[in-house]
Amino acid sequence: MHCAQAKASEIQKLIEHQIRQLQGDAQHKPIAICIWGSHGIGKTALVKSYAEQNQIHFSYFSPAQYEEMGDLVGMPFIDSEGRTQFAKPQWVPETEGPGILLIDDINRADDRILRGLMPFVQNQELGNWKLPKGWLIVLTANPEDQNYTVSSMDEAMLTRMIHVEMIFDIKDWLDWAKSQKIDPRGIGFVQNYPEIINFEKTTPRTLAYFFQLISDIQNLDTALDLVYLYAHSALDEQAANSFISYVQNQLRYTLSPQQILEGNSFKNEVEILLYEQSGGGQERMDLLSLTIDRLINYISSHEDSISDTGLERIKSFLLIPFLPGDLRLHLYHKIGFLPHPKWKKITENQQIGSLILELL
Numbered sequence: 466m467h468c469a470q471a472k473a474s475e476i477q478k479l480i481e482h483q484i485r486q487l488q489g490d491a492q493h494k495p496i497a498i499c500i501w502g503s504h505g506i507g508k509t510a511l512v513k514s515y516a517e518q519n520q521i522h523f524s525y526f527s528p529a530q531y532e533e534m535g536d537l538v539g540m541p542f543i544d545s546e547g548r549t550q551f552a553k554p555q556w557v558p559e560t561e562g563p564g565i566l567l568i569d570d571i572n573r574a575d576d577r578i579l580r581g582l583m584p585f586v587q588n589q590e591l592g593n594w595k596l597p598k599g600w601l602i603v604l605t606a607n608p609e610d611q612n613y614t615v616s617s618m619d620e621a622m623l624t625r626m627i628h629v630e631m632i633f634d635i636k637d638w639l640d641w642a643k644s645q646k647i648d649p650r651g652i653g654f655v656q657n658y659p660e661i662i663n664f665e666k667t668t669p670r671t672l673a674y675f676f677q678l679i680s681d682i683q684n685l686d687t688a689l690d691l692v693y694l695y696a697h698s699a700l701d702e703q704a705a706n707s708f709i710s711y712v713q714n715q716l717r718y719t720l721s722p723q724q725i726l727e728g729n730s731f732k733n734e735v736e737i738l739l740y741e742q743s744g745g746g747q748e749r750m751d752l753l754s755l756t757i758d759r760l761i762n763y764i765s766s767h768e769d770s771i772s773d774t775g776l777e778r779i780k781s782f783l784l785i786p787f788l789p790g791d792l793r794l795h796l797y798h799k800i801g802f803l804p805h806p807k808w809k810k811i812t813e814n815q816q817i818g819s820l821i822l823e824l825l
């Protein structure tokens with residue numbers, strides 16, 4: 466489904482504007498906001514932290530947990546006049562706003578529940594009860610065109626709300642992590658290794674879980690076995706290994722892909738620094754290997770944006786004299802599998818080819 470794309474900070478402005486309208490005009494009819502995005506990107510955390518930071522009421526509802534319409538409408542009872550009424554379910558707020566009702570993972574709900582929610586999303590009422598004044602409904606959903614088990618929402622449902630797709634922004638996440646008092650060692654790691662977030666097993670959410678698990682370990686390097694176990698339990702192999710290397714390197718970072726691909730003087734800005742960090746390619750093979758893995762991950766996910774200057778600097782990287790042969794071969798083979806024709810400028814380079822032939 467096509468919708469506007471926005472960073473977390475921009476989505477917060479949408480919510481803030483709606484809340485302000487509700488406070489300024491008692492007759493204003495709130496329009497629900499549906500936030501789409503990949504798993505673990507921080508949709509739920511965004512809404513919850515906004516409510517906490519602005520000291521407004523917050524209520525949470527996950528319709529995927531319910532199977533019957535009675536779970537939505539509430540339990541029936543006979544009132545004093547002998548009429549059937551429905552008691553509000555527990556998730557329905559009682560106090561007036563400003564407040565946010567978060568309907569989380571809306572399209573993971575059963576189709577019957579989705580249809581039952583249609584009038585509620587639009588009119589904020591269901592059966593004989595309604596939301597108190599001043600409440601905004603915010604929904605979250607996973608994309609329907611990706612590998613998620615979701616229920617499709619038809620146009621009748623979609624047109625009862627506005628839609629925005631949340632895109633990941635590292636600065637927004639770092640600001641959120643600091644506000645939530647995430648372990649500073651973890652924040653520093655993500656700040657220096659942003660490319661590890663791949664939205665498969667390593668997401669902003671799993672990183673936050675991992676950093677919470679190790680937050681009470683004062684000296685990570687003396688508890689490396691436990692840190693290793695947690696890292697490989699919560700994150701993918703590349704991210705876990707990167708964090709372990711980060712700890713072993715006394716929480717110092719290796720050269721980033723951007724440093725390698727950008728700048729004026731490759732020799733002064735990359736080669737000399739890499740030599741110093743790795744001990745001439747002999748003492749710290751782990752750092753060289755991590756640097757190359759980071760470079761491979763970056764160029765694989767940013768293939769279209771690699772400039773001619775970037776290509777020339779990758780050539781220079783492959784020609785670094787102290788680069789161990791197995792790492793040179795590893796990087797060369799990974800580049801050879803990239804589909805864009807521009808990579809032939811590297812794989813068909815005569816000087817690089819001669820070095821590779823010596824290794825075979």
